[in-house]
Amino acid sequence: MSIKILSPEEIKKGVSEQQPALLFPNYNNLYSHRRERLEQLAQNHPFANYLTFIAGLVATQQIVLRENPLENMPELNAQQLAHQPLNCRTWLRDEHWLKLLSALLEKMAVNANEDLQATIEWLQKASNSELNQLADKLLNEEFSEVGSDKALFIWSALSIYWRQMANKIPHQSVLENGDNLTRCPVCNSAPTASVVHLGEQQGLRYLHCALCETEWNMVRAKCSNCDQMGKLSYFMLNDEFAAVRAETCDDCESYLKILFQEKAPEMDVMADDLASLFLDVEMEEKGYARSGLNPYLFADED
DSSP states (O other): OOEEEOOHHHHHHOOOOOOOSEEOOOTTTHHHHHHHHHHHHHTTOTTHHHHHHHHHHHHHHHHHHHHSOOOOOOOOOHHHHHSOTTOTTTOOOOTHHHHHHHHHHHHHGGGOOHHHHHHHHHHHHSOHHHHHHHHHHHHTTOGGGSOHHHHHHHHHHHHHHHHHHHHHSOOOEEEOOSSSOSSOTTTOOOEEEEEEOOGGGTTOEEEEESSSOOEEEOOTTSOTTTOOOSOEEEEOSSOTTOSEEEEEETTTTEEEEEEEGGGOTTOOHHHHHHHTHHHHHHHHHTTOEEOSOOTTSOOOOO
Protein backbone atom coordinates (compact mmCIF):
# COMPACT_ATOMS: atom_id res chain seq x y z
CA MET A 1 0.00 0.00 0.00
CA SER A 2 1.40 3.37 -0.97
CA ILE A 3 -0.33 5.70 1.50
CA LYS A 4 1.19 5.55 4.96
CA ILE A 5 -0.72 6.65 8.07
CA LEU A 6 1.64 8.33 10.50
CA SER A 7 1.90 7.39 14.17
CA PRO A 8 1.73 10.12 16.85
CA GLU A 9 5.51 9.87 17.25
CA GLU A 10 6.06 10.38 13.50
CA ILE A 11 3.64 13.31 13.44
CA LYS A 12 5.61 15.02 16.22
CA LYS A 13 8.74 14.84 14.07
CA GLY A 14 6.96 16.85 11.40
CA VAL A 15 6.01 16.00 7.82
CA SER A 16 6.70 17.84 4.59
CA GLU A 17 3.96 20.03 3.11
CA GLN A 18 1.86 18.21 0.51
CA GLN A 19 -1.71 17.67 -0.50
CA PRO A 20 -3.39 15.36 2.05
CA ALA A 21 -3.34 11.77 0.91
CA LEU A 22 -6.33 10.95 3.13
CA LEU A 23 -9.42 12.97 3.98
CA PHE A 24 -11.61 12.01 6.94
CA PRO A 25 -15.26 13.14 6.92
CA ASN A 26 -16.61 15.43 9.60
CA TYR A 27 -17.46 13.04 12.41
CA ASN A 28 -20.37 15.08 13.76
CA ASN A 29 -22.30 15.99 10.62
CA LEU A 30 -21.53 13.23 8.10
CA TYR A 31 -24.96 11.64 8.39
CA SER A 32 -26.93 14.85 8.90
CA HIS A 33 -25.53 16.31 5.67
CA ARG A 34 -26.31 13.07 3.83
CA ARG A 35 -29.88 13.07 5.10
CA GLU A 36 -30.39 16.64 3.89
CA ARG A 37 -28.94 15.81 0.48
CA LEU A 38 -31.12 12.69 0.13
CA GLU A 39 -34.23 14.69 0.97
CA GLN A 40 -33.23 17.28 -1.59
CA LEU A 41 -32.57 14.68 -4.30
CA ALA A 42 -35.84 12.88 -3.54
CA GLN A 43 -37.90 15.84 -4.73
CA ASN A 44 -39.61 14.83 -8.00
CA HIS A 45 -37.29 11.82 -8.32
CA PRO A 46 -38.67 8.55 -9.82
CA PHE A 47 -37.31 6.70 -6.76
CA ALA A 48 -38.38 9.34 -4.26
CA ASN A 49 -39.85 6.81 -1.84
CA TYR A 50 -36.62 4.85 -1.58
CA LEU A 51 -34.43 7.94 -1.26
CA THR A 52 -36.73 9.18 1.51
CA PHE A 53 -36.53 5.81 3.27
CA ILE A 54 -32.73 5.88 3.12
CA ALA A 55 -32.79 9.44 4.46
CA GLY A 56 -34.63 8.05 7.49
CA LEU A 57 -32.07 5.27 7.89
CA VAL A 58 -29.24 7.79 7.68
CA ALA A 59 -30.89 9.98 10.31
CA THR A 60 -31.07 6.91 12.54
CA GLN A 61 -27.38 6.19 11.93
CA GLN A 62 -26.62 9.70 13.22
CA ILE A 63 -28.60 9.08 16.42
CA VAL A 64 -26.99 5.67 16.99
CA LEU A 65 -23.53 7.13 16.39
CA ARG A 66 -24.14 9.87 18.95
CA GLU A 67 -25.79 7.70 21.60
CA ASN A 68 -23.33 4.79 21.44
CA PRO A 69 -19.76 6.10 21.50
CA LEU A 70 -16.89 3.68 21.10
CA GLU A 71 -15.28 3.51 24.52
CA ASN A 72 -12.47 1.03 23.99
CA MET A 73 -10.24 0.31 21.01
CA PRO A 74 -6.93 -1.59 20.88
CA GLU A 75 -3.90 0.70 20.81
CA LEU A 76 -2.02 0.37 17.53
CA ASN A 77 1.73 0.77 17.17
CA ALA A 78 3.44 2.56 14.27
CA GLN A 79 3.78 -0.61 12.20
CA GLN A 80 0.11 -1.53 12.67
CA LEU A 81 -1.03 2.00 11.86
CA ALA A 82 1.00 2.43 8.71
CA HIS A 83 -1.05 0.48 6.16
CA GLN A 84 -4.72 -0.52 6.40
CA PRO A 85 -4.76 -0.46 10.22
CA LEU A 86 -8.48 -1.28 10.32
CA ASN A 87 -8.46 -3.95 7.62
CA CYS A 88 -12.07 -5.14 7.46
CA ARG A 89 -11.09 -8.68 6.51
CA THR A 90 -8.75 -9.26 9.44
CA TRP A 91 -9.93 -6.87 12.18
CA LEU A 92 -11.22 -8.70 15.25
CA ARG A 93 -14.58 -7.04 15.90
CA ASP A 94 -15.79 -6.72 19.46
CA GLU A 95 -19.44 -6.71 20.55
CA HIS A 96 -19.75 -2.95 20.13
CA TRP A 97 -20.84 -3.37 16.50
CA LEU A 98 -23.64 -5.69 17.66
CA LYS A 99 -24.73 -3.03 20.14
CA LEU A 100 -24.87 -0.54 17.27
CA LEU A 101 -26.90 -2.95 15.15
CA SER A 102 -29.35 -3.61 17.98
CA ALA A 103 -29.88 0.11 18.56
CA LEU A 104 -30.33 0.72 14.82
CA LEU A 105 -32.90 -2.05 14.47
CA GLU A 106 -34.85 -0.94 17.53
CA LYS A 107 -35.20 2.60 16.23
CA MET A 108 -35.98 1.58 12.63
CA ALA A 109 -38.71 -0.80 13.80
CA VAL A 110 -40.86 2.08 15.06
CA ASN A 111 -42.08 3.14 11.61
CA ALA A 112 -41.35 -0.03 9.63
CA ASN A 113 -43.87 -1.49 7.20
CA GLU A 114 -44.77 -5.19 7.23
CA ASP A 115 -41.94 -6.38 4.97
CA LEU A 116 -39.34 -4.27 6.75
CA GLN A 117 -40.61 -5.38 10.13
CA ALA A 118 -40.10 -9.02 9.12
CA THR A 119 -36.46 -8.35 8.25
CA ILE A 120 -35.87 -6.43 11.46
CA GLU A 121 -37.46 -9.15 13.59
CA TRP A 122 -35.32 -11.81 11.88
CA LEU A 123 -32.16 -9.87 12.66
CA GLN A 124 -33.27 -9.20 16.23
CA LYS A 125 -33.85 -12.90 16.82
CA ALA A 126 -30.61 -14.04 15.17
CA SER A 127 -27.76 -15.11 17.44
CA ASN A 128 -24.56 -13.11 17.70
CA SER A 129 -22.82 -15.97 15.92
CA GLU A 130 -25.24 -15.77 12.98
CA LEU A 131 -24.89 -12.00 12.75
CA ASN A 132 -21.10 -12.20 12.83
CA GLN A 133 -21.14 -14.81 10.08
CA LEU A 134 -23.28 -12.54 7.89
CA ALA A 135 -20.98 -9.61 8.66
CA ASP A 136 -17.94 -11.69 7.67
CA LYS A 137 -19.55 -12.51 4.32
CA LEU A 138 -20.30 -8.87 3.60
CA LEU A 139 -16.84 -7.68 4.58
CA ASN A 140 -15.33 -10.37 2.36
CA GLU A 141 -17.60 -9.16 -0.47
CA GLU A 142 -19.59 -12.39 -0.63
CA PHE A 143 -22.70 -10.31 -1.17
CA SER A 144 -24.73 -13.05 -2.84
CA GLU A 145 -24.57 -15.01 0.44
CA VAL A 146 -26.54 -12.34 2.34
CA GLY A 147 -30.03 -11.13 1.50
CA SER A 148 -30.06 -7.50 0.36
CA ASP A 149 -32.66 -6.60 3.01
CA LYS A 150 -30.46 -7.91 5.82
CA ALA A 151 -27.26 -6.54 4.28
CA LEU A 152 -28.62 -2.99 4.38
CA PHE A 153 -28.92 -2.96 8.17
CA ILE A 154 -25.81 -5.02 8.93
CA TRP A 155 -23.58 -2.82 6.78
CA SER A 156 -25.15 0.34 8.21
CA ALA A 157 -24.10 -0.78 11.69
CA LEU A 158 -20.67 -1.93 10.51
CA SER A 159 -20.11 1.42 8.84
CA ILE A 160 -20.87 3.31 12.06
CA TYR A 161 -18.43 1.02 13.87
CA TRP A 162 -15.63 1.55 11.35
CA ARG A 163 -16.32 5.29 11.23
CA GLN A 164 -15.93 5.42 15.02
CA MET A 165 -12.65 3.53 14.85
CA ALA A 166 -11.33 5.63 11.97
CA ASN A 167 -12.05 8.71 14.07
CA LYS A 168 -9.68 7.45 16.76
CA ILE A 169 -6.59 6.80 14.64
CA PRO A 170 -4.14 9.57 13.65
CA HIS A 171 -5.37 11.57 10.66
CA GLN A 172 -2.05 12.51 9.12
CA SER A 173 -0.58 10.52 6.26
CA VAL A 174 1.95 10.65 3.45
CA LEU A 175 1.78 9.42 -0.12
CA GLU A 176 4.69 7.01 -0.58
CA ASN A 177 3.97 6.32 -4.26
CA GLY A 178 1.02 6.23 -6.65
CA ASP A 179 0.56 2.45 -6.88
CA ASN A 180 -1.93 0.06 -5.28
CA LEU A 181 -4.55 2.66 -4.43
CA THR A 182 -7.64 0.76 -5.57
CA ARG A 183 -8.64 -0.17 -2.00
CA CYS A 184 -9.14 1.98 1.09
CA PRO A 185 -5.79 2.61 2.84
CA VAL A 186 -7.58 2.56 6.21
CA CYS A 187 -9.90 -0.46 6.07
CA ASN A 188 -9.24 -2.23 2.74
CA SER A 189 -12.82 -1.82 1.55
CA ALA A 190 -13.91 -0.92 -1.97
CA PRO A 191 -14.89 2.64 -2.91
CA THR A 192 -18.43 3.78 -3.60
CA ALA A 193 -17.39 6.40 -6.14
CA SER A 194 -14.80 9.12 -6.56
CA VAL A 195 -15.17 12.86 -6.19
CA VAL A 196 -13.23 15.74 -7.71
CA HIS A 197 -13.01 18.31 -4.95
CA LEU A 198 -13.32 22.05 -4.60
CA GLY A 199 -11.38 24.27 -2.20
CA GLU A 200 -7.95 23.28 -0.96
CA GLN A 201 -8.11 20.01 -2.94
CA GLN A 202 -9.33 21.77 -6.11
CA GLY A 203 -9.25 19.40 -9.08
CA LEU A 204 -7.92 16.39 -7.17
CA ARG A 205 -9.75 13.06 -7.31
CA TYR A 206 -10.44 11.20 -4.08
CA LEU A 207 -12.00 7.75 -3.84
CA HIS A 208 -14.69 7.48 -1.14
CA CYS A 209 -14.65 4.32 0.98
CA ALA A 210 -17.92 2.40 1.24
CA LEU A 211 -17.22 1.29 4.83
CA CYS A 212 -15.24 3.75 6.97
CA GLU A 213 -15.93 6.66 4.55
CA THR A 214 -12.34 7.84 4.43
CA GLU A 215 -11.33 9.39 1.11
CA TRP A 216 -7.95 8.80 -0.52
CA ASN A 217 -6.21 10.60 -3.33
CA MET A 218 -5.60 8.78 -6.62
CA VAL A 219 -4.53 10.42 -9.85
CA ARG A 220 -7.25 10.63 -12.49
CA ALA A 221 -5.06 9.05 -15.18
CA LYS A 222 -5.41 5.58 -13.61
CA CYS A 223 -8.31 3.15 -13.44
CA SER A 224 -9.59 2.97 -9.87
CA ASN A 225 -10.20 -0.76 -10.28
CA CYS A 226 -7.22 -2.25 -12.16
CA ASP A 227 -4.62 0.53 -11.89
CA GLN A 228 -4.12 0.62 -15.65
CA MET A 229 -3.84 3.72 -17.81
CA GLY A 230 -4.79 4.65 -21.35
CA LYS A 231 -8.23 3.12 -21.87
CA LEU A 232 -10.36 5.39 -19.71
CA SER A 233 -13.52 7.09 -20.97
CA TYR A 234 -16.34 9.13 -19.46
CA PHE A 235 -20.07 8.73 -19.96
CA MET A 236 -22.92 10.84 -18.67
CA LEU A 237 -26.68 11.13 -19.17
CA ASN A 238 -27.94 14.09 -21.25
CA ASP A 239 -25.61 16.83 -20.03
CA GLU A 240 -21.95 16.70 -21.05
CA PHE A 241 -21.18 18.86 -18.01
CA ALA A 242 -23.12 16.65 -15.60
CA ALA A 243 -22.07 16.53 -11.95
CA VAL A 244 -22.17 12.71 -11.95
CA ARG A 245 -20.41 10.75 -14.67
CA ALA A 246 -19.24 7.19 -15.19
CA GLU A 247 -15.53 6.55 -15.64
CA THR A 248 -15.05 3.37 -17.66
CA CYS A 249 -11.97 1.25 -18.25
CA ASP A 250 -11.70 -1.01 -21.29
CA ASP A 251 -8.80 -2.90 -19.72
CA CYS A 252 -10.97 -4.43 -16.99
CA GLU A 253 -14.39 -3.57 -18.48
CA SER A 254 -15.51 -1.89 -15.28
CA TYR A 255 -16.80 1.52 -14.30
CA LEU A 256 -16.96 3.72 -11.24
CA LYS A 257 -18.86 6.97 -10.96
CA ILE A 258 -16.96 10.20 -10.62
CA LEU A 259 -18.63 13.23 -9.05
CA PHE A 260 -17.61 16.82 -9.72
CA GLN A 261 -18.11 18.99 -6.67
CA GLU A 262 -17.84 22.23 -8.65
CA LYS A 263 -21.08 21.30 -10.43
CA ALA A 264 -22.95 20.64 -7.17
CA PRO A 265 -21.05 21.83 -4.06
CA GLU A 266 -23.76 20.43 -1.78
CA MET A 267 -23.35 16.88 -3.09
CA ASP A 268 -22.81 13.80 -0.92
CA VAL A 269 -21.01 10.87 -2.55
CA MET A 270 -23.34 8.16 -1.20
CA ALA A 271 -26.53 10.15 -1.84
CA ASP A 272 -25.65 11.38 -5.32
CA ASP A 273 -24.43 7.95 -6.34
CA LEU A 274 -27.69 6.40 -5.16
CA ALA A 275 -29.81 9.00 -6.95
CA SER A 276 -28.09 8.38 -10.30
CA LEU A 277 -29.19 4.77 -10.78
CA PHE A 278 -30.19 5.38 -14.39
CA LEU A 279 -26.51 5.91 -15.18
CA ASP A 280 -25.78 2.47 -13.70
CA VAL A 281 -28.42 0.95 -15.98
CA GLU A 282 -26.84 2.67 -18.98
CA MET A 283 -23.37 1.38 -18.10
CA GLU A 284 -24.59 -2.19 -17.63
CA GLU A 285 -26.28 -2.05 -21.02
CA LYS A 286 -22.94 -1.02 -22.51
CA GLY A 287 -21.33 -4.11 -20.96
CA TYR A 288 -19.43 -2.53 -18.07
CA ALA A 289 -19.49 -4.01 -14.54
CA ARG A 290 -19.65 -1.69 -11.55
CA SER A 291 -16.47 -1.91 -9.46
CA GLY A 292 -17.79 0.09 -6.50
CA LEU A 293 -20.32 -0.52 -3.77
CA ASN A 294 -23.14 1.66 -2.49
CA PRO A 295 -24.06 0.25 0.94
CA TYR A 296 -27.57 1.68 0.72
CA LEU A 297 -28.46 -0.51 -2.23
CA PHE A 298 -27.15 -4.07 -2.22
CA ALA A 299 -27.95 -6.24 -5.21
CA ASP A 300 -30.41 -9.11 -4.78
CA GLU A 301 -29.05 -12.63 -4.59
CA ASP A 302 -30.03 -13.23 -8.23
